[in-house]
Amino acid sequence: MYVEKYSAHVRDVIEQARVAHDEVEVIVRFHSSGGQRSIGRLAAGAGAIRVNQEFRVIPATAVTLDPTTIDELADSDDVAEIWLDEVVHIMLDVSTPHIRAPQVWEQLRNDGEGVTICVVDTGLDATHADFSGRVGLTADFSGKGSPVDGNGHGTHVASTAAGTGAASGGKYIGVAPGATVMAAKVLADNGSGRMSNVMAGLEWAAQNGADILNLSLGSRGSSDGSDALSTMCNAIVDLGKIMIVAAGNSGPRQSTIGSPGAAEKVITVGASNDQDSVARFSSRGPTADGRIKPDIVAPGSRIVAARAAGTSVGQVVDDNYTTASGTSMSTPHVAGLAALMLRANSGLGPAEIKNMLMATSVDINNAEYGQNEADKNIQGDGRIDALTAVQFAESGQQPPPHKPSLPVPSPPSPGPSPPVGCLAAPLKLLKLF
Numbered sequence: 001m002y003v004e005k006y007s008a009h010v011r012d013v014i015e016q017a018r019v020a021h022d023e024v025e026v027i028v029r030f031h032s033s034g035g036q037r038s039i040g041r042l043a044a045g046a047g048a049i050r051v052n053q054e055f056r057v058i059p060a061t062a063v064t065l066d067p068t069t070i071d072e073l074a075d076s077d078d079v080a081e082i083w084l085d086e087v088v089h090i091m092l093d094v095s096t097p098h099i100r101a102p103q104v105w106e107q108l109r110n111d112g113e114g115v116t117i118c119v120v121d122t123g124l125d126a127t128h129a130d131f132s133g134r135v136g137l138t139a140d141f142s143g144k145g146s147p148v149d150g151n152g153h154g155t156h157v158a159s160t161a162a163g164t165g166a167a168s169g170g171k172y173i174g175v176a177p178g179a180t181v182m183a184a185k186v187l188a189d190n191g192s193g194r195m196s197n198v199m200a201g202l203e204w205a206a207q208n209g210a211d212i213l214n215l216s217l218g219s220r221g222s223s224d225g226s227d228a229l230s231t232m233c234n235a236i237v238d239l240g241k242i243m244i245v246a247a248g249n250s251g252p253r254q255s256t257i258g259s260p261g262a263a264e265k266v267i268t269v270g271a272s273n274d275q276d277s278v279a280r281f282s283s284r285g286p287t288a289d290g291r292i293k294p295d296i297v298a299p300g301s302r303i304v305a306a307r308a309a310g311t312s313v314g315q316v317v318d319d320n321y322t323t324a325s326g327t328s329m330s331t332p333h334v335a336g337l338a339a340l341m342l343r344a345n346s347g348l349g350p351a352e353i354k355n356m357l358m359a360t361s362v363d364i365n366n367a368e369y370g371q372n373e374a375d376k377n378i379q380g381d382g383r384i385d386a387l388t389a390v391q392f393a394e395s396g397q398q399p400p401p402h403k404p405s406l407p408v409p410s411p412p413s414p415g416p417s418p419p420v421g422c423l424a425a426p427l428k429l430l431k432l433f
Helices: 008-020 033-037 067-074 092-098 101-107 153-162 195-207 228-238 327-344 350-359 373-379 386-395
Strands: 024-030 050-055 060-065 079-084 116-121 135-140 180-185 192-194 212-215 242-246 267-272 296-299 303-306 321-324 429-432
Touching (some): 008 024, 024 033, 024 067, 060 067, 067 079, 092 101, 092 296, 101 327, 116 153, 116 195, 116 327, 153 180, 153 327, 180 195, 192 195, 195 212, 212 327, 228 242, 242 327, 242 350, 267 327, 267 350, 267 373, 296 327, 350 386
Parallel strands (some): 116 180
Antiparallel strands (some): 024 060, 024 079, 050 060, 192 429, 303 321
């Protein structure tokens, strides 16, 4: 019955509860509403059942009960499936622990201090408490005349990478809360702009001290990485800058990586969720010229981060925070992790950072895809693991290449840029992810 009624993971939880003499919260799905009404009879004499919620759209009931009673239910022909009634998470206090960032802060005493992340986006609300004392240079390339974020997207992204969570008492903390935040406003307050604006912002950031550039933007459609913006991104990587770029939100269709996500040398990031599945909306490869993308994935589903004053992007939580989903949200998780890695070892170059991130990633879909080429065009090498990546960065050793069906590599023991020339380009509208 176990194989038919619930997964191995659920069985493990039930057996742990049996040993500990604990109860378990589950959701029981029935074949029919008639079966649902019989739940009391099904467990008669086997133990107490507390009904927590009954559903009508599907014939299911959420209950708390002991493992013996679950056995009784699983033996019933009326029961179709038993799921765990899991806690649902929608915020940074979930996504940062999920990638093991807090272990980096606490065990390695590393919060990214001394590293500068430039968010190339809709600007920044520099007055938000989560950035207090850590805002570096800002500039406008959108034509607004001010880098102030009138959209909210850029502030949310910056907070995910490097917010302190001060306005939430430290709850909604970003990945590298000690890093300095730069902002290049390249998109108007309506969330759109042109490649030339973005390229100008990238050039400015590279010339003015940014270590890491976050691009949570892009164009729709499949790209071969030879367009103007992708070319600029590759050139900036050649200057020693780390470029983190969103894959896009055109999944689950294949060949939906646009510009600049298709740029060869950038780190292209898809989105995963708290259950370690690739988000359906996350764009897939291959690129138009047949290369594997994205490179990795990171949490990007229902992320709570800083809300710019006067904006309402996403689903507003309160005056200081809002919820948003997309590869725009997964990208700054990686930017923040790259800052932690540079803090651990400032001598690492873009290629080394990229290789370490990919090689230490967690294969989150091995059972379904098996890390074949099709799988890599969905999840890249897998979901980022901050602790292992930073430990390798600290050691200066490159981890072994990622291999299918193997655990995360065991970590080792601790151990002025020239200007970028402007590229001629046709004007092309960009949209936020």
